[in-house]
Amino acid sequence: xxxxTDRQQNDLELAIFHYLTSRKNKFSQTLAAFQLDxxxxxxxxxxxYDGILEKKWVAVLRLQKKVLELETxxxxxxxxxxxxxxxxxxxxxxxxxxxxxxxxxRHSLAGHRSPITSVAFHPIFSxxxxxxxxxxxxxxxxxTGEFERSLTGHTxxxxxxxxxxxxxxxxxxxxxxxxxxWDTELWGRRGYxxxxxxxxxxxxxxxxxxxxxxxxxxxxxxxxxxxxxxxxKFCIRTIAAHDDWVRSVTPSSDDxxxxxxxxxxxxxxxxxxxxxxxxxxxxxxxxxxxxxxxAPVNSYPYIRELVGLxxxxxxxxxxxFTGGRDNLIIIWETQSGRQLKTLIGHDGWIRxxxxxxxxxxLISASDDKHMRVWDVSTGRCTRVIQAHSHFVTCxxxxxxxxxxxxxxxxGDAPVxxxxxxxxxxxxxxxxxxxxxxxxxx
Numbered sequence: 001x002x003x004x005t006d007r008q009q010n011d012l013e014l015a016i017f018h019y020l021t022s023r024k025n026k027f028s029q030t031l032a033a034f035q036l037d038x039x040x041x042x043x044x045x046x047x048x049y050d051g052i053l054e055k056k057w058v059a060v061l062r063l064q065k066k067v068l069e070l071e072t073x074x075x076x077x078x079x080x081x082x083x084x085x086x087x088x089x090x091x092x093x094x095x096x097x098x099x100x101x102x103x104x105x106r107h108s109l110a111g112h113r114s115p116i117t118s119v120a121f122h123p124i125f126s127x128x129x130x131x132x133x134x135x136x137x138x139x140x141x142x143x144t145g146e147f148e149r150s151l152t153g154h155t156x157x158x159x160x161x162x163x164x165x166x167x168x169x170x171x172x173x174x175x176x177x178x179x180x181x182w183d184t185e186l187w188g189r190r191g192y193x194x195x196x197x198x199x200x201x202x203x204x205x206x207x208x209x210x211x212x213x214x215x216x217x218x219x220x221x222x223x224x225x226x227x228x229x230x231x232x233k234f235c236i237r238t239i240a241a242h243d244d245w246v247r248s249v250t251p252s253s254d255d256x257x258x259x260x261x262x263x264x265x266x267x268x269x270x271x272x273x274x275x276x277x278x279x280x281x282x283x284x285x286x287x288x289x290x291x292x293x294x295a296p297v298n299s300y301p302y303i304r305e306l307v308g309l310x311x312x313x314x315x316x317x318x319x320x321f322t323g324g325r326d327n328l329i330i331i332w333e334t335q336s337g338r339q340l341k342t343l344i345g346h347d348g349w350i351r352x353x354x355x356x357x358x359x360x361x362l363i364s365a366s367d368d369k370h371m372r373v374w375d376v377s378t379g380r381c382t383r384v385i386q387a388h389s390h391f392v393t394c395x396x397x398x399x400x401x402x403x404x405x406x407x408x409x410x411g412d413a414p415v416x417x418x419x420x421x422x423x424x425x426x427x428x429x430x431x432x433x434x435x436x437x438x439x440x441x
Contacts, residue, residue, distance in 0.1 A: 105437035107145030116430025131158035153193030173207035261289035299359030302376035323350025352395035388431035398426035
């Protein structure tokens with residue numbers, strides 16, 4: 001028990017007396033009893049006691065809140081200090097990095113005049129391509145935040161951009177019913193507008209290079225998936241994929257499979273070599289499916305821990321994650337089409353899904369303005385980061401660079417003066433607020 005001096009005790013009694021006096025109509029009996037028991041006598045006239053109890057109470061609450069914030073900060077700093085105690089631990093911290101709540105972007109890239117629709121990292125250089133409803137593609141240096149150039153040629157919204165695995169080309173898909181293939185060695189030339197590829201009958205919502213770099217797969221509102229040969233720019237196969245708008249198509253890491261999703265509330269997995277459907281993933285979403293991705297092989301142990309499966313092979317394409325307008329993320333097993341787990345947390349449409357390079361975490365982007373970090377082994381959301389001031393429309397994780405020195409990767413020459421660099425983890429997000437945010441450790 002804290003002991004008060006005579007003066008402190010007298011001040012406390014006077015403060016209580018003034019508090020009760022100010023509320024005489026409510027505490028009249030209490031005031032009379034307190035005045036009698038405390039021997040205060042006549043009502044003190046010292047104005048310094050007026051409202052002092054309320055002020056002291058508010059100050060105490062404010063200090064308690066500050067103490068809690070400081071304790072939390074100290075704990076966070078202690079954890080960071082422990083993680084930084086050795087070079088090995090520092091390296092591990094970088095490898096396992098994911099954005100923290102309250103984090104601010106390294107750069108906010110502003111220049112587009114309409115909402116951002118897609119972002120893509122160059123696989124070698126510190127180069128980022130962004131697409132927008134303003135019909136343009138912009139190229140940035142994400143390390144410095146500097147704008148480099150605009151690519152013009154599309155006449156309507158640019159829906160998607162993707163770099164060739166070697167970085168030599170960029171493909172774009174548009175509402176003007178065309179794909180354009182941009183040679184990264186030529187796009188600095190005045191008037192260069194890329195090579196146009198025609199074939200779809202409606203808005204093209206997605207275009208991706210296969211990992212071999214030999215083919216492009218595209219998805220469209222015309223309900224089809226098309227496969228294009230990069231060398232000839234010809235469409236070599238059309239797949240009647242869905243009963244409604246095909247929102248996206250993504251290849252597996254070995255290019256053996258494709259996964260597509262649609263406004264028909266389902267996703268489907270296809271054999272690339274013959275265009276035959278392997279399995280239909282249906283019954284989980286009750287609204288349009290916006291995004292579907294294959295889980296990387298290094299995430300399999302965490303997925304199996306989450307759902308209690310035995311180790312049954314590690315070939316690419318065994319698991320698919322989908323996100324939809326029902327605000328759900330669903331995990332599927334592609335051998336049988338079985339729904340394994342539903343991740344619930346977002347309050348808006350799911351717009352993008354990206355796996356952490358370690359396979360431990362999934363990062364999702366949503367119309368609720370947030371990124372969420374999910375622990376794949378538990379299915380729990382571990383972090384919520386406000387990424388934009390409006391809907392988050394797209395997300396991409398920068399790919400790891402293996403090059404170094406002034407001559408690019410494996411002796412290749414720099415592209416447009418860019419030099420290959422080893423880099424840490426980096427995330428780009430785009431939003432309806434017309435901004436692209438860059439997130440780094």
